[in-house]
Amino acid sequence: MSEPAVQIQSLTHLYGERKALDGISFGVAQGEIFGLLGPNGGGKTTLFRILSTLLRPTSGSGRIFGHDVVMEPAEVRRHLGVVFQQPSLDPKLTAIENVVQHGHLYGCWGRTARRRAHELLGRFDLADRTRDRVESLSGGLKRRVELAKALLPRPALLLLDEPSTGLDPGARRQFTHFLDTLRREEGTTILLTSHILDEAERCDRLGILDQGRLVALDAPDALKARVGGDVVVIRAHDPDGLRAAITQKLSVQPLLVDGSLRVECARGHEFAREVMETFPDAVTSVSFGKPTLEDVFISLTGRRLWDREDTRPP
Numbered sequence: 483m484s485e486p487a488v489q490i491q492s493l494t495h496l497y498g499e500r501k502a503l504d505g506i507s508f509g510v511a512q513g514e515i516f517g518l519l520g521p522n523g524g525g526k527t528t529l530f531r532i533l534s535t536l537l538r539p540t541s542g543s544g545r546i547f548g549h550d551v552v553m554e555p556a557e558v559r560r561h562l563g564v565v566f567q568q569p570s571l572d573p574k575l576t577a578i579e580n581v582v583q584h585g586h587l588y589g590c591w592g593r594t595a596r597r598r599a600h601e602l603l604g605r606f607d608l609a610d611r612t613r614d615r616v617e618s619l620s621g622g623l624k625r626r627v628e629l630a631k632a633l634l635p636r637p638a639l640l641l642l643d644e645p646s647t648g649l650d651p652g653a654r655r656q657f658t659h660f661l662d663t664l665r666r667e668e669g670t671t672i673l674l675t676s677h678i679l680d681e682a683e684r685c686d687r688l689g690i691l692d693q694g695r696l697v698a699l700d701a702p703d704a705l706k707a708r709v710g711g712d713v714v715v716i717r718a719h720d721p722d723g724l725r726a727a728i729t730q731k732l733s734v735q736p737l738l739v740d741g742s743l744r745v746e747c748a749r750g751h752e753f754a755r756e757v758m759e760t761f762p763d764a765v766t767s768v769s770f771g772k773p774t775l776e777d778v779f780i781s782l783t784g785r786r787l788w789d790r791e792d793t794r795p796p
Contacts, residue, residue, distance in 0.1 A: 485548050487512045487639050487671035488533065493542035495528050495694075502528040504694040505542065513665055515672045517685035519775065521787050525694040526675035527567065530643045533673070534564050546639060563637030565628050567644045573617035577608055580616060581631045588635035595634070602630035605660060607653075622649050629657065633664070640664070642674035646681055658684050677787060679775050690779060697782045702775060709773035709781050712750025716743040716757060717767045724764045731760060740786050746773075 488510035495503040503525045510516040518526045531537040533544055535555040543550060549557040571580050581599040585591070590598065603612050606626035616624060625647060632640065646654045658681060664670045676682050683702050690698040690705070698705055716736065718724040725736050725743055734753075736743035747753045750770030757768055779787045 484512050486510060486545075487514070487547060488516075488673060489543075489545040490529075491543045493529070493532065493544060494540050495532065495537070496540045501694045503532075503539070503542075506689075506691070506694075506696040507542075508689055508696060508699055510671060510673055512671050513669050515661060515665055515674075515684070515686045517682045517688045518673070518675045518691055519677065519679075519682045519688050519779070519787075520675075520691035521677060523693075524691040526691055527643060528694075529691075530641060530675055534562060534641055535559060561638045563632040563635060563640045565632045565640075565642045565645055567647060569624060569628065571616045571624060571627055571631070574615060576613050576615055577603060577619070577627045577630075578612040580627055581634055584631040585634045590635060598634050599630065602633055603627070606630055607656075622653060625649055626653070636668060637670065639671045639673065642672065644676060645674055646676070646678055654678075654681065679787075682775055688775070690782065692779070692783050698778065705775065705778045706773045709746055709777050711746060711748040711773075712753075712770045713773050713777045714745045714747060714750045714754050714757070714768065714770040716745070716754075716765060717741075718743065718761075718764050719766060720764065724761060727761060727764070728757065732756065737780070737784065739780055739784065744777075744780065746777075746781065 486509040491507050492505050493503050494505050520526050532539050535551050535558050538552055546558045547561050551558050578599050582595045585595040608626055661672055682688055687701050689696050729735050736745045754768045754770050776787050
């Protein structure tokens with residue numbers, strides 16, 4: 483068995499009295515695409531900052547290819563490529579200059595650096611914008627330059643904090659395809675944070691973070707299988723009243739989430755019909771479908787993925 487690319491053990495971090503991370507533990511295998519899914523304020527960015535050696539944890543440990551993130555930060559950084567959620571480009575430099583200058587920090591110089599920079603910018607459809615100043619680029623194009631910059635030194639581990647921020651759906655699909663290619667051809671391990679469900683679906687495994695706790699960890703399909711059957715969503719004039727009536731007459735306890743009633747059951751279409759026939763005047767709409775990752779989050783926490791305000795520290 484090869485050494486894990488990432489090993490987290492009982493990691494905790496406090497901001498004053500608030501626990502941003504609450505004793506989380508997990509590992510990421512070499513060559514794996516691992517995602518951390520959760521709402522803003524759930525602890526994803528704090529964990530990301532600790533792994534990238536920018537923040538010391540309050541307790542617990544984190545190791546990157548066997549190197550401790552607190553005791554051996556220089557060794558850890560040699561293995562990392564990082565894309566921060568906030569921009570880290572020099573707006574007065576061109577796209578190619580930003581990428582090449584980043585390569586210099588890793589000892590990549592001259593023709594090698596420029597060849598690699600042109601190759602990466604081309605992969606992100608920026609071949610005709612290499613000499614444009616970054617300040618003239620749109621937000622989505624800037625994000626592509628950020629991604630190219632992080633990949634130039636061929637990192638063994640790529641840390642991506644909300645990598646699809648600013649990308650349109652087409653560019654997002656192109657990017658996720660590129661991550662697969664990067665893992666397959668270069669063996670790169672990828673750890674990303676996200677709140678975008680289709681991006682999370684493409685990970686080998688997902689850790690779901692909520693209020694600093696790791697509430698689930700598995701492959702996306704396995705997580706959805708935990709919900710089981712179908713998810714029925716019922717909207718009504720009086721959700722609280724209908725919830726009590728369904729519990730009494732149908733012996734089912736719906737979950738009230740964001741003004742709607744949700745029921746997990748084996749045959750959603752039959753239950754939806756039964757609700758409409760039993761409470762025709764109380765129901766405004768009924769829908770059902772197979773579980774999504776958001777349904778997994780709701781099942782685990784009782785809240786929608788986007789309910790909470792962004793409470794992350796600056």
